[in-house]
Amino acid sequence: MASFKDSRLVLRSELTDTFVGMFDEPKRILIVEDDPNTMAVIKEALDDAGYVTGVAQTGAEALSVVNIFKPHLVLTDHNMPDLTGLEMLRQLRSKENYVTVIFLSARGDATFVAQALRAGADDYIRKPFRLEELLARIEVSLRNNELHRELFVANVKLQDLIEKDYLTGLFNMRSMYERIDYELKRARRFKRNISCIMVDMDHFKTVNDDHDHLFGSFVLKEVGNLIKQNLREIDFAARYGGDEFLVVLNETDESGTRTVCERLREVIENHLFVNDKDQIQLTVS
Numbered sequence: 001m002a003s004f005k006d007s008r009l010v011l012r013s014e015l016t017d018t019f020v021g022m023f024d025e026p027k028r029i030l031i032v033e034d035d036p037n038t039m040a041v042i043k044e045a046l047d048d049a050g051y052v053t054g055v056a057q058t059g060a061e062a063l064s065v066v067n068i069f070k071p072h073l074v075l076t077d078h079n080m081p082d083l084t085g086l087e088m089l090r091q092l093r094s095k096e097n098y099v100t101v102i103f104l105s106a107r108g109d110a111t112f113v114a115q116a117l118r119a120g121a122d123d124y125i126r127k128p129f130r131l132e133e134l135l136a137r138i139e140v141s142l143r144n145n146e147l148h149r150e151l152f153v154a155n156v157k158l159q160d161l162i163e164k165d166y167l168t169g170l171f172n173m174r175s176m177y178e179r180i181d182y183e184l185k186r187a188r189r190f191k192r193n194i195s196c197i198m199v200d201m202d203h204f205k206t207v208n209d210d211h212d213h214l215f216g217s218f219v220l221k222e223v224g225n226l227i228k229q230n231l232r233e234i235d236f237a238a239r240y241g242g243d244e245f246l247v248v249l250n251e252t253d254e255s256g257t258r259t260v261c262e263r264l265r266e267v268i269e270n271h272l273f274v275n276d277k278d279q280i281q282l283t284v285s
Helices: 002-022 036-050 059-069 083-095 110-118 131-163 173-190 204-209 213-229 254-269
Strands: 028-032 052-056 073-078 100-105 123-126 194-200 236-239 246-250 273-275 279-280
Touching: 002 052, 028 036, 028 236, 036 052, 036 110, 036 131, 036 173, 052 059, 059 073, 059 279, 073 131, 073 173, 073 254, 083 110, 100 131, 100 173, 110 123, 123 131, 131 173, 173 236, 194 254, 213 254, 213 273, 246 254, 254 273
Parallel strands: 028 052, 028 073, 073 100, 100 123
Antiparallel strands: 194 246, 236 246, 273 279
């Protein structure tokens, strides 16, 4: 479980950036159709309705275009060269990035329609179709698409609240224990080094006493940022307690750990913590 969770962190971050960026831009629709006349009619109608359109004539071409065009919705036929619409749909649904798919096909038998919907199609429109109905179905599907994206982003934010310390943005100890458990198992299996550093702010109580707790919170947040900025992507850190931090270094021997310790010590010691009229320099052990 920990392995899946670790690999999911980077992916989740990338998807969040992608989804947030898609909310306010014009809706992109990819039309997958091997008949040029049908393609031209649909494209003209969608262009006139204000959508940004992309086109593909085969399922394989569509899968390639999806990665570049990043459509909000795919409008696809079923009977096409190479991949069928159903085969293309299954490959799309194997990806994390959800895209709405509407089938537009002359096949109208109930068994096939049910098969397409169960495979992940969001809607099914039988040819021949009325453009007015097609546009209305697309509008409804795009509304559902946006709700799906909003829900995804909300879930990511909720997961971050569960895993991260609210003040520093570092991991909290609950999630840190899970990651450490996974990394220790991996280090034992592959006979690799893993190191831990405990970082303690020196005389932090004087910060709150001589300034106030708001400035103390500001300092802790800044220290968290400094730690993150000076670690590699494969390393991670958590807020261990009030003014204590735990850093885990992967693939790092004793000499490398001492180097990281000294770098963190110097960076924090040389940093001037300034917030409005309050400022201070601090050291760590």
